[in-house]
Amino acid sequence: MAPVVAALRATEWARCVVVATAQHRDLLDQMLSRLEVPVDHDLNLMTEGQVPTDLIARMLPALDRVLVKEHASIVLAQGDTTTVLAAALAAFHRRVPFGHIEAGLRTQNLGQPFPEEGYRQMVARIARWHFAPTSGAAEHLRAEGISDASIYITGNTGIDTLMHTVRKLGPAPARQGRAILLTAHRRENFGLPLRNILAAARELADRYSDIEILYPVHPNPNVQESARSVLANHPRIKLLPPQDYFDFVDLMRQSSLILTDSGGVQEEAPALAKPVLVLREQTERPEAIDAGVAKLVGTDTGRIVAAAMHLLDDASSYARMAKGTSPYGDGKAAARIISGLT
Numbered sequence: 567m568a569p570v571v572a573a574l575r576a577t578e579w580a581r582c583v584v585v586a587t588a589q590h591r592d593l594l595d596q597m598l599s600r601l602e603v604p605v606d607h608d609l610n611l612m613t614e615g616q617v618p619t620d621l622i623a624r625m626l627p628a629l630d631r632v633l634v635k636e637h638a639s640i641v642l643a644q645g646d647t648t649t650v651l652a653a654a655l656a657a658f659h660r661r662v663p664f665g666h667i668e669a670g671l672r673t674q675n676l677g678q679p680f681p682e683e684g685y686r687q688m689v690a691r692i693a694r695w696h697f698a699p700t701s702g703a704a705e706h707l708r709a710e711g712i713s714d715a716s717i718y719i720t721g722n723t724g725i726d727t728l729m730h731t732v733r734k735l736g737p738a739p740a741r742q743g744r745a746i747l748l749t750a751h752r753r754e755n756f757g758l759p760l761r762n763i764l765a766a767a768r769e770l771a772d773r774y775s776d777i778e779i780l781y782p783v784h785p786n787p788n789v790q791e792s793a794r795s796v797l798a799n800h801p802r803i804k805l806l807p808p809q810d811y812f813d814f815v816d817l818m819r820q821s822s823l824i825l826t827d828s829g830g831v832q833e834e835a836p837a838l839a840k841p842v843l844v845l846r847e848q849t850e851r852p853e854a855i856d857a858g859v860a861k862l863v864g865t866d867t868g869r870i871v872a873a874a875m876h877l878l879d880d881a882s883s884y885a886r887m888a889k890g891t892s893p894y895g896d897g898k899a900a901a902r903i904i905s906g907l908t
């Protein structure tokens with residue numbers, strides 16, 4: 567959302583009010599400070615071991631109070647989190663038009679990813695503006711009966727932020743040997759799928775003496791426990807804390823290969839010319855797969871290892887994936903969103 571906030575603050579007609587629910591307090595704060603996003607209302611709603619039902623029950627009245635206090639005429643939110651669903655519903659209850667950023671992502675499977683697929687389908691029913699990152703996402707919305715007049719193909723704001731960050735960081739850091747960057751935290755992968763993913767990472771580190779595995783471990787206890795039990799005490803596997811966004815972009819830039827079940831990283835890696843193996847059974851980002859810059863490999867240890875080895879051992883296959891194009895945007899998504907609102 568940072569590029570949208572900056573663009574709104576530069577417009578004459580808008581008084582932009584930033585609300586943070588702080589659903590993930592620790593991940594949010596580093597992003598806000600790095601991306602210089604001032605917050606007007608910090609609801610600070612995260613609690614230890616929170617579950618979505620409890621979280622949304624606390625979000626709705628808190629968001630409603632802000633809508634009333636600020637006399638909101640438009641509400642915008644990005645993505646598919648509990649916060650996005652709560653923002654859309656709170657706005658709907660007050661008949662305030664809602665703009666959904668990153669609209670139209672679909673797997674058509676309510677269990678993959680869970681609960682995000684259900685959230686984004688529900689939000690689509692009550693949004694006034696649908697800012698779709700790609701034509702494929704726009705197509706999903708039309709198929710659900712959303713009027714063309716309310717759909718805007720904008721690219722994704724995450725690519726705006728990435729390009730801005732790369733400009734600020736300057737040249738990528740050099741490194742000795744090859745690095746594989748791993749991120750894995752999706753709820754639907756918890757348990758055996760995640761352990762299979764981590765076993766693949768360990769096998770790659772065992773097979774390649776020049777490879778270092780870099781793994782910023784998500785704070786969720788399910789992820790922490792699996793990471794420690796499968797990957798601890800390996801000389802070339804680095805279990806890292808969640809990284810500040812700028813540091814994470816640097817990790818992506820110095821890595822040869824990226825293994826991830828994250829959504830945003832599926833979009834960022836191709837923009838940085840890094841082949842990405844998607845550690846999911848289904849993805850709402852087929853565009854990168856179709857463009858040949860990402861590969862859907864699931865959570866089976868053998869499949870992950872085979873796909874990674876193919877890229878590590880075959881320079882021409884690697885070069886074919888490392889094209890440096892992202893189908894998710896050109897860095898101008900925020901500008902298109904603002905013009906869609908006027």
Ligand SMILES: CC(=O)N[C@@H]1[C@@H](OP(=O)(O)OP(=O)(O)OC[C@H]2O[C@@H](n3ccc(=O)[nH]c3=O)[C@H](O)[C@@H]2O)O[C@H](CO)[C@@H](O)[C@@H]1O
Nearest residue numbers: 644645646647679682782808809810811814828829830831
């Ligand atoms: C189902 C799904 O795919 N939904 C996605 C999900 O986002 P995600 O899966 O991409 O979530 P993460 O992977 O946690 O974050 C990714 C971002 O974090 C940065 N990063 C990562 C590790 C780190 O150590 N330091 C960092 O700075 C990284 O560069 C990237 O920009 O929710 C969003 C909001 O609703 C959705 O918009 C989005 O579709």
